Amino acid sequence: xxxxxxxxGGRFMRxxxxxxxxIQNPHLDGAPFFWHGGPVGILLFHGFxxxxxxxxxxxxxxxGQGYTVAAPLLPGHGTTPQEMNRCCWQExxxxxxxxxxxxSAVCKQVFVGGESLGGLLALYTAIVHPEVTGVxxxxxxxxxxxxxxxxxxxxLAPFVPISKKPPSRPSxxxxxxxxxxxxxxxxxxxxxxxQHEVRTHLPEISQPLLVVQGRLDRTVSxxxxxxxxxxxxxxxxxxxxxxxxxxxxLLDSExxxxxxxxxxxxxxxxxxxx
Amino acid sequence: xxxxxxxxxxxxxxDPFYLAGGPVGILMLHGFxxxxxEMRRIGAALHAQGYTVTAPLLPGHGTTLGAMNRxxxxxxxxAAEAAYAELAETCSCCFVAGLSMGSxxxxxxxxxxxxxxxxxxxxxxxxxxxxxxxxxxxxxxxxPAIRGGSSDLHDxxxxxxxxxxxxxxxxxxxxxxxxxxxxxxxxxxxxxxxLVVYAVGDRSxxxxxxxxxxxxxxxxxxxxxxxxxxxxMLTADREWPTxxxxxxxxxxxxxxxxx
Numbered sequence: 001x002x003x004x005x006x007x008x009g010g011r012f013m014r015x016x017x018x019x020x021x022x023i024q025n026p027h028l029d030g031a032p033f034f035w036h037g038g039p040v041g042i043l044l045f046h047g048f049x050x051x052x053x054x055x056x057x058x059x060x061x062x063x064g065q066g067y068t069v070a071a072p073l074l075p076g077h078g079t080t081p082q083e084m085n086r087c088c089w090q091e092x093x094x095x096x097x098x099x100x101x102x103x104s105a106v107c108k109q110v111f112v113g114g115e116s117l118g119g120l121l122a123l124y125t126a127i128v129h130p131e132v133t134g135v136x137x138x139x140x141x142x143x144x145x146x147x148x149x150x151x152x153x154x155x156l157a158p159f160v161p162i163s164k165k166p167p168s169r170p171s172x173x174x175x176x177x178x179x180x181x182x183x184x185x186x187x188x189x190x191x192x193x194x195q196h197e198v199r200t201h202l203p204e205i206s207q208p209l210l211v212v213q214g215r216l217d218r219t220v221s222x223x224x225x226x227x228x229x230x231x232x233x234x235x236x237x238x239x240x241x242x243x244x245x246x247x248x249x250l251l252d253s254e255x256x257x258x259x260x261x262x263x264x265x266x267x268x269x270x271x272x273x274x
Numbered sequence: 275x276x277x278x279x280x281x282x283x284x285x286x287x288x289d290p291f292y293l294a295g296g297p298v299g300i301l302m303l304h305g306f307x308x309x310x311x312e313m314r315r316i317g318a319a320l321h322a323q324g325y326t327v328t329a330p331l332l333p334g335h336g337t338t339l340g341a342m343n344r345x346x347x348x349x350x351x352x353a354a355e356a357a358y359a360e361l362a363e364t365c366s367c368c369f370v371a372g373l374s375m376g377s378x379x380x381x382x383x384x385x386x387x388x389x390x391x392x393x394x395x396x397x398x399x400x401x402x403x404x405x406x407x408x409x410x411x412x413x414x415x416x417x418p419a420i421r422g423g424s425s426d427l428h429d430x431x432x433x434x435x436x437x438x439x440x441x442x443x444x445x446x447x448x449x450x451x452x453x454x455x456x457x458x459x460x461x462x463x464x465x466x467x468x469l470v471v472y473a474v475g476d477r478s479x480x481x482x483x484x485x486x487x488x489x490x491x492x493x494x495x496x497x498x499x500x501x502x503x504x505x506x507m508l509t510a511d512r513e514w515p516t517x518x519x520x521x522x523x524x525x526x527x528x529x530x531x532x533x
Contacts, residue, residue: 223489229470229498230485236520239488239496268523 022081028053028178030078034102035059037068040133040270041107043100043125044071045118047248048141048191050179051078054115057176058250061259067266068107072099074121076187077179085161085186089194093128096121100129109133109273111266113210115250116141116220117191120198123232127201134269135234136210136262138249142195142228143221150192157189169216173251199231208236210265212258214245238265288336292328293321298529299365301358301383302329303376305507306399306450307422307439309336312373315435316396316509319518325525326365330357332376334446339419343445347453354379358387367391369525373509374399374478375450378457381487384468385460392528393468394521396509398487400454401480407447414445426477426505428512435510461490469524471499471508471517478506497524 030051042062044055052059052071059069075091076084096112104110111134114122119140126135144150156163163183209232211225225239240261245252288309300320302313310317310329317327332353334345362368371394372380378400384393404423413420419441427433468491472484488496499520504511 225496226485226489229488229500230482235500235502237498237500239498241494241496243494 022180022182023078023178024181025053025175025178028176029056030073030178032071032073033059034070035063035068036106037063038066039068039108040266041068041070041103041110042136042266043096043103043110043112043122044069045096045112045114045121046071046074046077047114047116047118047179048187049077049081049084049184050177053176053178054248055113055118055250057255058259058262061256062263062266065263068103070099070103072096074117076184081162081180081182081184081187084180084184087187087190089190089197092117092121092190092194093124096125097128100125100132104129104131109270111136111269113137113262115139116247117194120191120194123198123202123205124194126207127198127204130206132207133273134208134210134266135205136212136265137228138212138258139214139217139220139247140211140224140228141191141220142199142224145218145221153185153188153192157185161186168218169246171246171248172253173246173248176251177248202228202232205232205234207234208238208269209234210238210240210262212240212242212249212261214242214247214249214252216244216246217249219247288331290329290331291317293317293326295321295326296324297326297366298324298369298525299326299328299361299367300369300371300394300525301354301361302327303354303357303370303372303379304329304332304335305372305374305376305397306446307335307342307442308373308376308436308507311435312507312509313371313376314510315514316371316518316521319515320522320525323522323526326361328357328361332379334443339439339441339443342439342443343418345446345449347449347456350375350379350449350453351382354383355386358383358390367529369394369529371396371521373397374506375453378450378453381457381460381464382453384464384466385457388465390466391530392524393464393466393493394524395468395470395487396517397472397476397479397506398470398483399450399479400458400483400486402451403477403480407451410444410447411451414448417444419443423477426475427507428475428503428505432507432510432512432514436507458490461487462492464492466493467495467497467524467528468493469497469499469521471501471520473501473504473506473508473511473513475502475504476506476508
């Protein structure tokens, strides 16, 4: 893993570094997928600056249980941080909606889920499509731990398009996490815009919610589960705290437990609807 | 202050109940100035699922305002402890449920007895809606009781499950606030899976009361059910069948092999 700081705007850079050098774990499979299965479909969105590898373990588990599982690769992801900086949140939302339409065309019931930014997109999709059966959010990026970082992202975006990632605690997830080793600041500002958009529309959510978050998460705020249970319109919110996990609950040491409780949540919802 | 004799004394029969069932036991604690009747509908539904259900009458309740005003929060906590100890003797796996003040006692038990399998909090009264309640610690030396607020029941016919005093005993209210403070401190120590049920239209507890419980609980699994068509006494109000069903499912899930 190589940390690299690239200065200068994406499109004005003279020598663009090979994008593999900015990607952690380039050998992992980060391509979008659509795995056919039963009549219940699950759409999974990956997080900020990562690829579908982030949701792949959970997806494989759920597909093994007989569900149809799909995950799109969001615009700007899996390419270069500069490419990602050129994306706006509407493009991510659009990609999410497109993937949702594809899946709902073949499935009777659809659950949407996602990690971090993906969790935001899942909430967004559930707001736009009230027919979604349930929402699975894994450390949804509804509120970041550091307010100052959020403010800096907005202020710095025009001047420092790419910044270094702060060092993080080594975790089980490191080996499975594929994504940029630097932080695209423009894109982070877009994430904040999406955050605002989702937050203002939270009361419109009418689906049951699953919220899974790691106790060791230093990226998103520990207030999120309470915020979702009080601000969202969801009649049913199920919160699970993972004692030994950080931000990437879908890849960290307890991911299997997360997968099992996600499956239990889905099963219960499906049973209730039938 | 002269109290109307009729409203001074308890109106409905306070009937603690014990419904014998299987090895999974559920202790149900009623709310401030309430009676076990409040828990009867849910209790009967849980009993129908094969669980042992017990609902004691807390000290000072179901008698007179004077008796209630002589109680301290410790008395209520001790009564809850005693009822739990009794249930734990016969049942291998225990759950505790409580309405309003009862849910504070539930949290109290949860913090002190990690072996409890799950907690069910109905309208947790961690904070009260009425800002004047902050004055009671001062008021208690002059005023024995204040008039109770109007009912926020959505299903008016559910009032028969409530009952209680027409007045609020002020000294007892000050004790409730003490209990709130104690329980707020204990929240991070609670480890048991918890179900929180609260009504959006609840006029007795502060709207942030439920979310605050969710925010500060130490439990790894928290489930939240929000009711849109119920008042404070949600164990008997219009959506009580939903509450009963969700509670039964919650108990079934966490009772595990013992169930």
